[in-house]
Amino acid sequence: MVFVVVYNGLQLSYGTKYIIFCNTIKFQSSAYLELFHSCLTTMTDVANLISQLQEKDKEILRLRELLSQRTTCTDSRDNESARQSLKVPEVDGRLSRDDIARYSRQLILSELGVKGQVALGRTSVLIVGCGGLGCPAAIYLAGAGVGRLGLVDHDIVELNNLHRQILHSEANAEKMPKAVSAAYSCKKLNSRMTCDIHCVMLTSSNALDIVRQYDIVVDATDNVATRYLLSDACVLSGRPLVSGGALRFEGQLTVYNYQSSPCYRCLYPQPPLAEMVTNCSDAGVLGPVVGVIGSLQAVEVIKIATGIGHPFAGRLVLYDGLDGTFHCVKLRGRQKTCAVCGDSPTVTKLIDYESFCGLSAGDICRSLNILPPSERINASDYAAFIKTGKPHLLVDVRIPVELEITKLPTTTHNVPVDEFTKPTGCSSLLKVLDEDVREQASADAPLPLFVVCRRGNDSQLAVQKLQLFFSDVPVTVKDIIGGLAAWSNEVDKNFPIY
Ligand code: ZN
Numbered sequence: 001m002v003f004v005v006v007y008n009g010l011q012l013s014y015g016t017k018y019i020i021f022c023n024t025i026k027f028q029s030s031a032y033l034e035l036f037h038s039c040l041t042t043m044t045d046v047a048n049l050i051s052q053l054q055e056k057d058k059e060i061l062r063l064r065e066l067l068s069q070r071t072t073c074t075d076s077r078d079n080e081s082a083r084q085s086l087k088v089p090e091v092d093g094r095l096s097r098d099d100i101a102r103y104s105r106q107l108i109l110s111e112l113g114v115k116g117q118v119a120l121g122r123t124s125v126l127i128v129g130c131g132g133l134g135c136p137a138a139i140y141l142a143g144a145g146v147g148r149l150g151l152v153d154h155d156i157v158e159l160n161n162l163h164r165q166i167l168h169s170e171a172n173a174e175k176m177p178k179a180v181s182a183a184y185s186c187k188k189l190n191s192r193m194t195c196d197i198h199c200v201m202l203t204s205s206n207a208l209d210i211v212r213q214y215d216i217v218v219d220a221t222d223n224v225a226t227r228y229l230l231s232d233a234c235v236l237s238g239r240p241l242v243s244g245g246a247l248r249f250e251g252q253l254t255v256y257n258y259q260s261s262p263c264y265r266c267l268y269p270q271p272p273l274a275e276m277v278t279n280c281s282d283a284g285v286l287g288p289v290v291g292v293i294g295s296l297q298a299v300e301v302i303k304i305a306t307g308i309g310h311p312f313a314g315r316l317v318l319y320d321g322l323d324g325t326f327h328c329v330k331l332r333g334r335q336k337t338c339a340v341c342g343d344s345p346t347v348t349k350l351i352d353y354e355s356f357c358g359l360s361a362g363d364i365c366r367s368l369n370i371l372p373p374s375e376r377i378n379a380s381d382y383a384a385f386i387k388t389g390k391p392h393l394l395v396d397v398r399i400p401v402e403l404e405i406t407k408l409p410t411t412t413h414n415v416p417v418d419e420f421t422k423p424t425g426c427s428s429l430l431k432v433l434d435e436d437v438r439e440q441a442s443a444d445a446p447l448p449l450f451v452v453c454r455r456g457n458d459s460q461l462a463v464q465k466l467q468l469f470f471s472d473v474p475v476t477v478k479d480i481i482g483g484l485a486a487w488s489n490e491v492d493k494n495f496p497i498y
Pocket of ligand 1: 262263264265266267334335338339340341342
């Protein structure tokens, strides 16, 4: 740093960075002149100090360069260009120094060894679904050194995912795509592997293109339509499919289409009835139970990629978290009559799986619509009805544990929907409702009976049952459209949804 003082055409140089123009300064007394000289002296001191500092800076720079050269010679890990070259996991079947350090605990497993590690590095795995199963499967495969992971998910992270989908975070909730969030976590654990992000819903039009890019496929989804789609795509592209599922406290796992094992269609030629299908959103699931199955899926992938052990091809593992038991059952073999992998296949390309199954792959929340509009009421209209103060009954048809989570303050009865399937007279809850209705009903003004559930599906089934049950009583029975979810959306934003 240097100063330049220009005074009446006379340039006093102390540097170049700060230039002080003093042309207009007129000294009215000797005191001002002394002050000016004093300032010049101070500026000279400052300039000297700055000059010394610059010399020190140059010296530090020179020492840093020297240190950098010495470090390159002694430890290549600290050199960025050397680090780049180490991104190739192995050369001529040999592992790099970093690989040996990173994977040492599994390298000393005699079944796996260097050969297995190299094979993992050359393997690509497609994980369909970055949820409760996909998260543990992906992170263990990333840690194990799988060369390339493809992550498929079209959803974004939600708060209700976090108890089991362990690669996501609160910071990502409600905004980040799951595939991106999962890839970020995998790369954080192992920056040397490759993550392909597919923020798409797997469909008949894109599944084969995506599946063919990978060696092994992991089914970590939670719906029947995608299970058929993935199984067919794996048969048509000749890829093994590691399939897992978990619900409540139980999980299961098998490997389809590997070493002549059956495909999903061999076991389930026809999809289940739509109303028989449930998922963790409706039935619930314990996080660690999904974690167990997702981790097992990672084990199966490693076994297939490295050729060790006995993958669960043709066998099904059943895990019961409550009992703490594992069972393994032998599955029936590949079926000659199978539509896709049989002797005379009729499915030679991917079909419309949503219409085949009668279910949407992306919509986990089934939406029934079996009642006429006259037998239904909007949540906001029910809220208005409450304000009239007119007598009525509100029947919540969820199971008691769900009422403990939350319920409408106007709830008068709890009769779980399953109670309606019991023989007449066998349900004490229905009996209490029956007595109440008959006591309050009047021929002059039919008693309004409203039915509510979580999302407005079970309530419709219950309305049909109640209409039959009270066919001899003057009542009007309606369900609340969309259930408590609609109440939260339309009437009370603070009403908890689950
Ligand atoms: Zn088959």
